[in-house]
Amino acid sequence: MARAIMIQGTGSNVGKSLLVAGLARAFADRGLRVAPFKAQNMSNNAAVTLDGGEIGRAQALQARAARRQPQTDMNPVLLKPETDTGAQVILQGRRHATLSARDYTREKPVLLAGVLDSFHRLAEGVDLVLVEGAGSPAEINLRAGDIANMGFAEAAQVPVVLTGDIDRGGVIAQLVGTQAVLCPSDAARIKGFLVNRFRGDPDLFDEGMRIIADRTGWAALGLVPWFADAWKLPAEDVLDLASGPTGGAFKIAVPRLGRIANFDDLDPLSSEPGVTVEIIEPGRPLPGDANLVLIPGSKTTVADLEAFRAQGWDIDLAAHVRRGGHVLGLCGGYQMLGRWIEDPDGIEGRPGRWPGLGLLDIETVMSPAKRVRLSDARHCDSGEAVSGYEIHLGSTSGPDCDRAWLRIGDRPEGAQSADGRVRGCYLHGLYASDPFRAHDLRRMGGRSDLSYETGVEEVLDRLAAHLGRHVDLDRLFGLAATVTR
Structure with missing residues (x-):
C-alpha cells in the first residue's frame, strides 16, 4: 500500500519544490515507485500532459525526477492568474472556471473533492506519494476551507515535515513560530523539520537544530546545504532565471x-x-x-x-x-x-x-x-x-x-x-x-556548447545525492503514513 508524506514550508520560496524533486529521485533510486503531488499550485508556467491536460511545471519536473510521466492527478488544482484579483482555475487538467479570489474561496469544498479523488487515484499505483504544500500553514487566516496545506493534510490524513529557509535568516523563529500559531491538531500533524539552504560550517548550527527540536518536539531530519546547481533545473518562476551565470557574448x-x-x-x-x-x-x-x-x-x-x-x-x-x-x-x-x-x-x-x-x-x-x-x-x-x-x-x-x-x-x-x-x-x-x-x-x-536534457538529468542525480548525504531519508520514510480512503 502507498505511503505519503507532505513537505510544507514556513513561507513561499523556501525550496519545497526542489526538495520534493530531489527526494523523488533519491527514493526512486532506492527502487520505490514515487509520485509527486501538489493539491493547489498557482502559476502561469504550465506543463502539458500526455492526455492534453495542464499541471504546474514544478510537478512536471518532480515527475521527471521520479522517472514517471507527468499526469494531471499530480496537480489537480492549478490557478493561472489573469488579474490581480482573479484567476483561471484548472481542475484535474481542464479549465473549470475563471473566478475572483472571493468566489474561489466559496468553490473550495467542490475543489477539495477533486483534489482527494486525484490523490487517492495517484496513490493506487505507487509506493510513496511526496506531497508539496503551498505558501505556509502559518497563514491561519486562510485555514478555513484550506486545500493546499493543513486542510489537505487533515482530509487525507497525511503527516507533515516543515521546511525553513535559513538563508533568509530567522529560521528558528520561522519554525518555532509556525508551531506557536497553529491550532493543536495541526501542530500535532507535523512530525519533523528540515532546515534548507545553509551556507558555511554546518557544525555551527548544531545547537540551532537542537533548540528547534526541543521547543517543537519534532524530529530533526536534516540541515541541507545550499545546492549551487539549482539554477540549472527548469525554473518555476521567471525571476529564477536571473540566478544563473551571465557574461555570455x-x-x-x-x-x-x-x-x-x-x-x-x-x-x-x-x-x-x-x-x-x-x-x-x-x-x-x-x-x-x-x-x-x-x-x-x-x-x-x-x-x-x-x-x-x-x-x-x-x-x-x-x-x-x-x-x-x-x-x-x-x-x-x-x-x-x-x-x-x-x-x-x-x-x-x-x-x-x-x-x-x-x-x-x-x-x-x-x-x-x-x-x-x-x-x-x-x-x-x-x-x-x-x-x-x-x-x-x-x-x-x-x-x-x-x-x-x-x-x-x-x-x-x-x-x-x-x-x-x-x-x-x-x-x-x-x-x-x-x-x-x-x-x-x-x-x-551565437553558438551552443550544451547537452541540455542530459544536463538536467545529471543535476537531478546530484540533487538526490546531495539530499542523501544531508537528510535522514530512512527516518523521513518512516514518518510517512499509509494512504487510506
Whole structure:
C-alpha cells in the first residue's frame, strides 16, 4: 500500500519544490515507485500532459525526477492568474472556471473533492506519494476551507515535515513560530523539520537544530546545504532565471510581461555558457546591444501588449529591428508581433480589435477553444526534429504564415518576415532540442556548447545525492503514513 508524506514550508520560496524533486529521485533510486503531488499550485508556467491536460511545471519536473510521466492527478488544482484579483482555475487538467479570489474561496469544498479523488487515484499505483504544500500553514487566516496545506493534510490524513529557509535568516523563529500559531491538531500533524539552504560550517548550527527540536518536539531530519546547481533545473518562476551565470557574448533580452506564461523556452537558453538571458523589468529600456529580443508567452495577450507599449518597448523593438537584430515571439508574443489581434467574444476581457506591433504580416482572432497538446515538429530549414507543446487560445493567419518555419505533421506552423529576422510560432519547448538550438543560435551569430536534457538529468542525480548525504531519508520514510480512503 502507498505511503505519503507532505513537505510544507514556513513561507513561499523556501525550496519545497526542489526538495520534493530531489527526494523523488533519491527514493526512486532506492527502487520505490514515487509520485509527486501538489493539491493547489498557482502559476502561469504550465506543463502539458500526455492526455492534453495542464499541471504546474514544478510537478512536471518532480515527475521527471521520479522517472514517471507527468499526469494531471499530480496537480489537480492549478490557478493561472489573469488579474490581480482573479484567476483561471484548472481542475484535474481542464479549465473549470475563471473566478475572483472571493468566489474561489466559496468553490473550495467542490475543489477539495477533486483534489482527494486525484490523490487517492495517484496513490493506487505507487509506493510513496511526496506531497508539496503551498505558501505556509502559518497563514491561519486562510485555514478555513484550506486545500493546499493543513486542510489537505487533515482530509487525507497525511503527516507533515516543515521546511525553513535559513538563508533568509530567522529560521528558528520561522519554525518555532509556525508551531506557536497553529491550532493543536495541526501542530500535532507535523512530525519533523528540515532546515534548507545553509551556507558555511554546518557544525555551527548544531545547537540551532537542537533548540528547534526541543521547543517543537519534532524530529530533526536534516540541515541541507545550499545546492549551487539549482539554477540549472527548469525554473518555476521567471525571476529564477536571473540566478544563473551571465557574461555570455550572445545576449537575449526578454521583456518581463505582467502575465508572462510558459517561459520554459528560456531554460535551455539561459543554461548555455555562451548566452546571456537578461530579463528586462518594467521601467528599463530594451538593451541596444541585444542580439535577440524574445517576447514570451502571455496569459493575457492584449493587456500585456498594451503594457508593452506603455513601457515604450515597441519603440525600442522597432529600433532593434532597424539595427538588424533578431526577434522571436512565442505564443502570446507571436500574436503581439502581428498587425492586429481581434477578440470578438471578449475572452480576455472586453471585446475589440487592437493593433499589434506590426512586425509580422499576420492577424490573430481569439476564440473560446483552447489548444492544449504535446506536439512533434520539424524545423523546415535544418530538417531537425523538435518536440514541444501548444497551449493557447486563438488562430493566426496572414501572408507571413506562408513562410512557416516549422511543420507539425502536415500542418505548417509559425510565420517569419521576408528576411527571416522576425519570427513567431505557437510551439513551446523547441529550444530543448540540442541540434535545433545549435542551428538557430548559429544563424543569429551565437553558438551552443550544451547537452541540455542530459544536463538536467545529471543535476537531478546530484540533487538526490546531495539530499542523501544531508537528510535522514530512512527516518523521513518512516514518518510517512499509509494512504487510506
